[in-house]
Amino acid sequence: MTERLYYTDSYRTTFDAAVLASEDGGRRVYLDRTAFYPTSGGQPHDTGTLGGIAVVDVVDEEDRVAHLLAAPLAAARVDGTVDWARRFDHMQQHTGQHLLSAVLEERFGWATVSVHFGDTESTLDLDVAAVPADALAEAERLANALAWEDRPVTVGFEDAATAAGLRRASAREGTLRIVTIAGVDRSACGGTHVRATGELGPVLVRGTEKVKGRTRVTFLCGARAVRRARADAALLAQVAAGFSATPDDVPALVAAQAEELRTLRGARQKLLAEVAAAR
Numbered sequence: 375m376t377e378r379l380y381y382t383d384s385y386r387t388t389f390d391a392a393v394l395a396s397e398d399g400g401r402r403v404y405l406d407r408t409a410f411y412p413t414s415g416g417q418p419h420d421t422g423t424l425g426g427i428a429v430v431d432v433v434d435e436e437d438r439v440a441h442l443l444a445a446p447l448a449a450a451r452v453d454g455t456v457d458w459a460r461r462f463d464h465m466q467q468h469t470g471q472h473l474l475s476a477v478l479e480e481r482f483g484w485a486t487v488s489v490h491f492g493d494t495e496s497t498l499d500l501d502v503a504a505v506p507a508d509a510l511a512e513a514e515r516l517a518n519a520l521a522w523e524d525r526p527v528t529v530g531f532e533d534a535a536t537a538a539g540l541r542r543a544s545a546r547e548g549t550l551r552i553v554t555i556a557g558v559d560r561s562a563c564g565g566t567h568v569r570a571t572g573e574l575g576p577v578l579v580r581g582t583e584k585v586k587g588r589t590r591v592t593f594l595c596g597a598r599a600v601r602r603a604r605a606d607a608a609l610l611a612q613v614a615a616g617f618s619a620t621p622d623d624v625p626a627l628v629a630a631q632a633e634e635l636r637t638l639r640g641a642r643q644k645l646l647a648e649v650a651a652a653r
Contacts, residue, residue: 377407384566400446425452470595476559524572
């Protein structure tokens with residue numbers, strides 16, 4: 375059995391451990407304890423190094439955690455180092471998802487049925503066919519307001535039979551790991567999270583799409599949101615430069631150009647009809 379150090383300390387990035395077993399010529403390693411988070415619950419795995427060798431994947435095998443390495447490891451004990459930038463990014467996205475899901479359910483009654491944290495953006499699926507744009511904007515505003523309040527985010531362990539007030543019921547039995555955002559959310563979750571909502575940075579909702587009768591919401595938190603906002607601003611500035619205008623003028627100019635194009639297309643169709651008649 376692997377002791378999962380990230381369960382009690384998501385900020386831990388270094389550790390030492392005993393090698394219990396290895397497979398695939400020393401490229402698949404099992405330890406007595408680990409700070410590496412395996413892919414689980416929609417959250418991607420950590421990367422980093424074990425004994426100086428790159429960790430390329432981390433796999434949850436129920437009682438054990440497998441570390442897949444870029445090269446063979448031959449050692450009885452190893453030092454491990456988790457890539458902090460990747461870990462903290464995932465912490466921001468995951469806690470931000472809890473916050474946004476709680477707001478969407480509390481304010482609008484829309485339950486989150488699944489989540490996914492990708493390399494560039496994160497998504498959550500709502501059990502509703504459509505989400506109005508104004509409601510999405512309101513959810514984003516409320517999520518950011520709660521983030522600015524810097525509410526504590528804590529981790530506890532409770533018996534599944536007596537754990538109450540969970541946003542989503544858990545089918546697991548025995549001990550549950552529960553992540554709580556003070557006054558906002560209680561969720562059974564094995565992922566890594568920040569200590570307070572102030573560490574989330576901005577919460578940016580990018581848009582929605584329909585997926586099998588549900589609504590998929592795309593969002594970003596923290597540094598991801600800042601990078602995306604900067605990229606959006608650069609694209610808008612590029613379009614504005616093409617119009618020799620300011621970014622604020624672009625929507626009206628695009629609308630006017632679209633209307634002019636429709637008018638010209640109508641005139642072209644009329645001329646083609648006249649030419650055909652003349653022939």
